Amino acid sequence: MPQILTLVAPPGGLDAALLPRLRDALQALGASTGAADWLAPEEAVDLPFDGLAAEQAVAAARAALGEAPVDAIAVPAEGRRKRLLLADMDSTIVTSETLDEIAAYAGLKEEIAAITRRSMNGELDFRQALIARVGMLRGLPVSALDRTWEATALTPGARALVATMRANGAHCTLVSGGFTFFTGRVAALVGFHAHYSNTLEIADGRLTGKVGEPILDRDAKLATLKRLAAELSLPLEAALTVGDGANDLAMIQAAGLGIAFRAKPVVAAAARARVDHADLRALLFVQGYRAAEIRED
Incomplete structure (x- = not known):
């Protein structure tokens, strides 16, 4: 997967139940997604994706997250x-x-x-x-x-x-x-x-x-x-x-x-x-x- 969407929240604030909603939002736009990789429990997770511009992925993530206090940033997988x-x-x-x-x-x-x-x-x-x-x-x-x-x-x-x-x-x-x-x-x-x-x-x-x-x-x-x-x-x-x-x-x-x-x-x-x-x-x-x-x- 050439890009990574990272979700980060204050400690304890990232609910794993958000991930299926996020994955569905990306796939609805034509993206393919990989397995989630937790960097810190309930705080930070990576979701690899392909087939979608970073700006589109972030916009979709913010829409899917709604009012949840979670940040979403997409970067290329290489050179992070x-x-x-x-x-x-x-x-x-x-x-x-x-x-x-x-x-x-x-x-x-x-x-x-x-x-x-x-x-x-x-x-x-x-x-x-x-x-x-x-x-x-x-x-x-x-x-x-x-x-x-x-x-x-x-x-x-x-x-x-x-x-x-x-x-x-x-x-x-x-x-x-x-x-x-x-x-x-x-x-x-x-x-x-x-x-x-x-x-x-x-x-x-x-x-x-x-x-x-x-x-x-x-x-x-x-x-x-x-x-x-x-x-x-x-x-x-x-x-x-x-x-x-x-x-x-x-x-x-x-x-x-x-x-x-x-x-x-x-x-x-x-x-x-x-x-x-x-x-x-x-x-x-x-x-x-x-x-x-x-x-x-």
Whole structure:
């Protein structure tokens, strides 16, 4: 079977009774299907299929699943395991938008968060929105960054994603429109090989309200993907990218496996693959990793 449809749910949330319904839906469209292969009991399963485009298979799966909190992603059977990972940070590897959380210490969280939402949904130019938001924080003490970091939480599955891919020879990079103050700490905590992001200018212990140049935006994320792939002598097909915002969309669309993770509507609609319900371990299951192969460190 040349393609694999992977179903992933939060632990304990995948009912085997869904499989006959799914198989019937695929076969009704002319697909042939193989035997189901459980990667993790009640959490992830592979269903090989042939004779149907990946987009059709995913659409049929979502229709068959109805309101069940299950993600469905179809990939070619060959080359499933990727050798390069580029991951966004805010609302992807960590659960929050760190700039919005910094803004809370200036009493501007709601105002800045509203700009962030519009930027991440592609309604505002990322560069201009970033400059405007950081400008509003001029004079804020650096201690606000430390307090924000103390409250920052990793997304479930983040450590497992990076540890497992690293153990299998993949190069793992954090690429963010956020700031080095956080990406450096997240990279060290999670185990990324490298991190790329923006720089907050600081003088006399306070934010100046300026962002260092050059600004890492949507185009820079795509350029980073292409540069790293070239440096590692890998085709883009061997890359996995993941993010949630409009500034991630170019790299998501360019990679062999690009995943919109709990993404903004414009990103979820445009990405070939998306994860709406499961945690970041879903990115391992989609690559064919079994539960017993997943590492935490």
